[in-house]
Amino acid sequence: MTEAMQFASDNWAGVPDAVAQALSAAAAGAVPAYGDDDGTAAVSERIAALFGCPVSVFYVATGSSANALSLSALVPPGGVAFAHEGAHVQSDECNAPLFLSPGLRILSLPGAAGKLSAGGLDAALERFGPPVVHHGRAAAVTLTNATELGTVYGPDEVAAIGRVVHGRGLKLHMDGARLANALAATGCSPAQMTWQAGVDALSFGLTKTGGWCAEAVVLFGETGAADFPYLRKRAGHLISKSRFVSAQFAALLADDLWLRLAAHANAMAQRLHAGLAALPGVSFDFAPQANALFPAVPKAMAARLSAAGAAFYEWPDAGFAEPAGPDRVRLRLVASFATAAPDVDRFLAVAAG
Amino acid sequence: MTEAMQFASDNWAGVPDAVAQALSAAAAGAVPAYGDDDGTAAVSERIAALFGCPVSVFYVATGSSANALSLSALVPPGGVAFAHEGAHVQSDECNAPLFLSPGLRILSLPGAAGKLSAGGLDAALERFGPPVVHHGRAAAVTLTNATELGTVYGPDEVAAIGRVVHGRGLKLHMDGARLANALAATGCSPAQMTWQAGVDALSFGLTKTGGWCAEAVVLFGETGAADFPYLRKRAGHLISKSRFVSAQFAALLADDLWLRLAAHANAMAQRLHAGLAALPGVSFDFAPQANALFPAVPKAMAARLSAAGAAFYEWPDAGFAEPAGPDRVRLRLVASFATAAPDVDRFLAVAAG
Amino acid sequence: MTEAMQFASDNWAGVPDAVAQALSAAAAGAVPAYGDDDGTAAVSERIAALFGCPVSVFYVATGSSANALSLSALVPPGGVAFAHEGAHVQSDECNAPLFLSPGLRILSLPGAAGKLSAGGLDAALERFGPPVVHHGRAAAVTLTNATELGTVYGPDEVAAIGRVVHGRGLKLHMDGARLANALAATGCSPAQMTWQAGVDALSFGLTKTGGWCAEAVVLFGETGAADFPYLRKRAGHLISKSRFVSAQFAALLADDLWLRLAAHANAMAQRLHAGLAALPGVSFDFAPQANALFPAVPKAMAARLSAAGAAFYEWPDAGFAEPAGPDRVRLRLVASFATAAPDVDRFLAVAAG
């Protein structure tokens, strides 16, 4: 059965029971729409408490729109944002950030293991130079944590980047589609990882963690907060029956469920990594820190796994230091809250041949 | 208890048990994301069968985005769309259709009881004239069925408009956020109300009918179909865990549940209308055909209802033939699948004083 | 010879000798591009002196872009502007204001003789209501002076509108594609007609007055000034060899040439009006105040004029109180700096039959 070895994506998973039950419990009764309900207010308060600071919280429909609308809230006309060349905002959102923030450009920066470095960023901003009408004005930096490559910025790394960003008068956005995995990996607090490290706007995504459709933009300061309700609505992203998003957030944030789900996913990725790393012909550029790993494996191994019903994607070599080479193929394996240890073990057994 | 006299909006209602159960049933297991799952394919087939013709079906996050992206699929650069002056696309979407379809203009047309007339539309298109680079090119007409004012276009009316629209080489869009109510009111088939009457693109909304978040764009022809996946994704409207939208559609379309829910809502609106019309000082411009009604009532009556815990909106007089006048106020009352007859009767009893 | 009875448009005229000579004089030598030349700085100072207040001046390529970029500088996300239903921004710019100011909506207001009234505007803004995410936020009013219909707002009328606009926290834009004609007609100062009456942004157009391509946006306050260089450049409207625009402005503003040219055009329109008004079967809704007039004339007269080589446009009846009726046709006749009295007299002689 395919599902037993399901490592294609964390958004191929459904939701845990707690979320399903919360949604069912929210089915009855009349409550105001468009975010004016008590449940949505309660989630906002919960998020403020979680981060330990005043926040503005705005649900949106997708992670792409969370990123795009965050940038549109931070970037003025003629603004330029900077992102890792492999960032989701660059490569996987059909240019939504450019479309929803008209006239935005996002410059790509290299960086090992899917991460920006503070030094590399600073040099790039120095090269870009001060605001000029021709090349535009550097306005924001966006980083992804956990990254597309399963690596994680620690709070010190984010803070170092935050100092560069604010030192130059820019704003910092974090794509937190897998924030839970980053927090689970580092053990630091949401506050340490975000506003205390200089993050101005966060795409706070819980869909991949274990929601159906649970995405919010969290603004930590004034910038963009007054405009955001209009930015969201004019993009068609104000969900009418917002109570159902609130139900998901409430269920996932209660008792740190979101962090426990992410810790499980991370652990399953570690288990996969440990098992694969021991196999001949398998190599990694770097160990996974979150819930995704990218082994280069013998082509025969990949074929054997597919034949046995495992689900995963082959992945381009770009962005990795050591190429897979002609006889191997690079895979992306993603664990989720729903991944079970026996699934991992069976996958490893097939891989071992 | 407030909920007992809840007539504020049909999107203040939750979901019926069948939908809640379908969502719970979809919680487990791994399925492909972004619409590549079997459930989504099955819903597309179900919708094709429902309309009796080939269709392209695209889930989107909201009714606003359904309308906006439909228009962006139908309208070329320099294009102008035409809508009733009270249409949701004009007045209630924070300009989302103009933002998501860059450069679109929507011209407002008057029309009694919230409806465009074929004759009035034809005259307006004649006045607008042929494509000219200065005023742009007439490209699409959008109508709402059921309308914002609780009235309904019958299939003959849509067809008359469709003939005008296609006779001039334009495209026809229907905002079907309350299509179920229109079908329940008229008894005609989905096909008769849409493509057989000339509709090229439909915003097929089931959220107000009884979903959480169940909106789709249905294209009946080639126009825009190849571009739509990109139009949707670049607007951030491709939902990742699409199976949960499919679960709602599947539950609502099974055994005509959607039509039965809408018929119930319509009946509750009729019950309200019958009761209110008998009260002194209450008048209607027109009888409700769908699930909303707009009585002008004595201010004292409105105050009495509010004091008793009834929920409703006061509504502007614009668009109604007979003004409420200084001593009365116009109300909007909306029934939903969740409205119960005793709620209506209690409301009427309070109204009677 | 057609040119002898040329009343099609003031942009069918070329330029007066002074402008042609100024352009020739600017041909030689090297000067910085993109507005960094001394000549452009001098024009900015000249415009500041003309208006008697600090200003920000930005050349743009066309009147459409002047209007569109002015609005984009004044209107925040979700903003709605208000304009006369016959305004150029609504009907003649292929939606450029909506495209260059993404997400902008412009609501149409009626008004006699092509003009908004302060009272009508105030009522419309009251009806529109306070900022709400659904209908958006009223942000700006744009009026055209002289209007599309050859009428003129006096400074008191602008000031009355300005009080309504600012009393509600909105911004006021004036489309001054024919500002010179309005000033010549009223005799008031540029300051009285603009910032002293509450205008925040002016499309200061001298092309129709007697330039080749001489359009500027003049901002009277801080709003939008810091963003404007970027708004302009990202729309492709930063002209490289700006000295040639400066040469036109300098020549036209020197010794009040622009006002003298406009006074001449206005006088020619008056001469046409006086002559036509005396002819049987000719009627006007209102007398011309600027350089355009809109007589309803017998169809035979129109045919006679065309046959004799006169150039003019037939014009829609919409916006006029008295319809032309079946046997007559409404014409638009526009005089320019290049219109000569004998041309007018010959036209009148042919019209008289």
Next chain:
Amino acid sequence: MTEAMQFASDNWAGVPDAVAQALSAAAAGAVPAYGDDDGTAAVSERIAALFGCPVSVFYVATGSSANALSLSALVPPGGVAFAHEGAHVQSDECNAPLFLSPGLRILSLPGAAGKLSAGGLDAALERFGPPVVHHGRAAAVTLTNATELGTVYGPDEVAAIGRVVHGRGLKLHMDGARLANALAATGCSPAQMTWQAGVDALSFGLTKTGGWCAEAVVLFGETGAADFPYLRKRAGHLISKSRFVSAQFAALLADDLWLRLAAHANAMAQRLHAGLAALPGVSFDFAPQANALFPAVPKAMAARLSAAGAAFYEWPDAGFAEPAGPDRVRLRLVASFATAAPDVDRFLAVAAG
């Protein structure tokens, strides 16, 4: 006198006498506006003859808008264009191509001496992969000829790129802001350099060559031609008194004036190069082929030149193989039609110390 050693930019030059005279000659008389005049039709015919094929010609206000609107005509929703990382569309247009073509992304490609290579492009397109809703669809390639770095693609190089582009179903745009310099450098025909080599859309710029404001988009096929009038007008780029643009084009294209002006500018660049290359401490990555050169020179030399009144820009080292190093600085020197040999020689004398 500064102007005597003026190498800052070719758009710091004015216009040659022939252009000034043509503009003066166009000053009188009435002709239709918005491109409907005989002179504009004649220029279109002249351009068709020049290229030896049917073309659609559209004047626009600036080179930035020529590039941006060309791309908007070639790229569908979700489309991605590819350009050299140093291309003007990427670095010098304040994101105008992204703004005027909403949702466009332009991917940067490296390439020696400011040029794309056919092989590098093909590999990049292969890496990008087929259309997918997440990363979008590769749609167009844009190259600049002559390049920003004063190098030139020969017709064979363009044709090789054209084969890659069309072999993958994409469209090819050429930014020809300095097309004249490229043609003068290679001696090939306009046809060989453009449509015969696979170019679908050309930004045909004559402003830098010797116009005031003389930019056109030339489309060689059907793609985008029907939409272009609307794309242009909605961006505010339809110039009203188009006769003045036509006068410039007519004067410059007559008797190959444009090519002679460009040949002169190229020759002055060669003269500069020959002189500078002989000086100690001066080096070039590559010899100039068009009218710009980028020597790395001792800082003392640069200071001496500035002190003597020479005008030029210091230029970033990025994009050059050999860095200037700590004691030197890279300069950009641009010659124009107005550069005189004695200016060059004086510059060289000062440089020699």
